[in-house]
Amino acid sequence: MLQSLYEFWTAAAGGTPLEWVAVITGFACVWLAARESLWNFPVAIISCGLYIVVYYRSQLYSDSMLQGFFILMSLYGWYEWLYGGARHTALVVTRTRRWEWLAVAVGIAAFTAGFGYYLQQHTDAALPHWDSFTTAGSMAAQYLLTRKRLENWLLWIVVDIIYVPILWYKELYPTSALYAVYLGLAVYGYFEWRRAARAAAHTTLAATS
Template structure:
């Protein structure tokens, strides 16, 4: 009984904005892992809420990242809807070696530039770590929009880091959400890889 009351009091102390962002965020990631196009409307709702949440928490790189997410969510919704008449949905694929090398270089450069700007010009928390996670997320989100399987591996890596960051910033619900994201991203990687292998099987004649 005491435990239930403690949980109830804790939930009451959480903001409605964060609760709404968590619920819509979990729904969008779960649906993406299931390769369901309806993940994108929930994603748009979630990132719109988190623009406000992260700005208030002085996680400016994360707040800016949500603006990018908003744009790529709209693009992802469009791209996923561009299936041919012969396909049930746009097929998944693996990244090319060239795209992976370009992405790695972009992450390193972006982290250095944004991290330095935030460190010298703002009161941002964890400027370089926040910038690194932001850079990785930029790549992962673009890969997700393009249905590239490696997006899930990047998300798993980044989400583990974010759990620690949000715990330190007392965003407990958000930290819990990102811990759940790690599990969903793992499921997404397994599902997408399985779907890719099935798409390469010869059709029965």
């Protein structure tokens, strides 16, 4: 009976129960991040732990490894959002620095070329270079998010656009749909954070005048 119910769920829902739990928690953490809620970090840790298994089973090894990075960055971001501002105060939304953009561009290019080559030559990875590019872009976007840089959402938009067809191709249909939702949330997050950045800038200007 339990096996029959499992098979029915898999066929009807288009994914395993494990993937669906990862999808739900993944949606929750991005929504909370867009709302500047600290709760996005513990929820992200749960979701990423589940996706380590989901991606590994689908031969998306780079993305599976990426989840471990996300867990570490979530712990770091949790601290930074609380105490990473001036005089150990909470962070406010700011713009990405020029040197950060340069580091992001060089890092993404180098990781995509290097790790993509490794996956292509030494593993049975399904889409080695695309997998590596989305991994590198996600790491860069996550770092900028932990520092509350507004433009992290622009990077997420690019990454999500690429992830949707990759995950559909790998028959991870619920996760592909989730990344389509992520795309909308990234647009929403950008405008929400831009409003917050302007408010923070006005507050700083008023305090110094």
